[in-house]
Amino acid sequence: MNLDPESLYVHLGRLVETMPDLKGPGPITADTNQWLGRAAVLIEAAFGKTAVDLIPFKLAVDGLDSAAPLRGMNAQTIAATVHRALAKAELAAPAASQGAFIAVGASFSALAAVSKVLAVARRSVLIVDPYADAKALTDFAVLAPEGVMVRILSDAGTVKPSLKPAAESWAKQYSGARPLEVRLAISRSLHDRLIVVDDAQAWTLTQSLKDFAARSPATIVKVDAETAELKIEAYAVIWQSSAPL
Structure with a gap:
């Protein structure tokens, strides 16, 4: 091969x-x-x-x-x-690809892998996670640089109750230093777990952030440019039609 x-x-x-x-x-x-x-x-x-x-x-x-x-x-x-x-x-493998596969229970490796993705953001980050909970913010979104707009898109049918109070606490603590917007798509309409950086690059995740590498190996892999463009366009449309949390 x-x-x-x-x-x-x-x-x-x-x-x-x-x-x-x-x-x-x-x-x-x-x-x-x-x-x-x-x-x-x-x-x-x-x-x-x-x-x-x-x-x-x-x-x-x-x-x-x-x-x-x-x-x-x-x-x-x-x-x-x-x-x-x-x-x-x-x-x-290229340095940008290393660390994409995280062993079971390797919570620090999971944080490091996501951190490496979010660290390159200069303007915005979109996290798509149908089962998003407080950890999407407290453990992962906080890894984005200050000043970067963080957007969380979850699913109205599967979002976890802890996300809303976490978003409210985030807004109180960070205000304009870490702008945040959370929206919910129509129930059962989201299937991807995705991170989009600066509306230009995309990474797919095999598990929701709340369980990332907790029970089975997890993966975060950069999407090729052609596929990324299609996903970014599709989720821009979904974002516009979604309701604020």
Whole structure:
């Protein structure tokens, strides 16, 4: 597989996100076999065809249908190899892409990844999160530079009750130093979790900010320019038609 460093990093990150329960119990399913096939290709792309990491990985895959505790040992070998490949790919990826994949429970890494995105804002930030709660402001929006307009777009059907008092407290504390506007789209109309910076760049998130990397690996990845333009235009229309919180 011939992938540029950034694409390889993204593919390996997705692989980690979708890792099945390799330890079992139960037979190896077709979905697990497909995942293992993708893993083999991406690990080879990361380490090279002759890398020593490939040997224990292949032996572990071949022995994955063994009885416990051997199956558990093989599952651990597979998972460890995939994570090493991800770490190697991250070092080769562009600096702007690094840190996009956050492990379970890595709350500081989650903050750092979002902070890196928000730090480049000069005029405005739009956070789209159907399940936004107080954490969208207290943990994440506050990472935007002072003077940058922060806009939160949530969903009238799924927004959390804590968002409104947090927004009111924000306005009292920061006033014009950190301008804020929160709006609610029509119930059940939002599906993306998105951060838009200066109406020019966009990043997608795999989870709502309230649960970001809390229970499963999370991802924040920059959207390509063409897709970003379409999303930014679409959410500008939704924003205009949404009601103030």
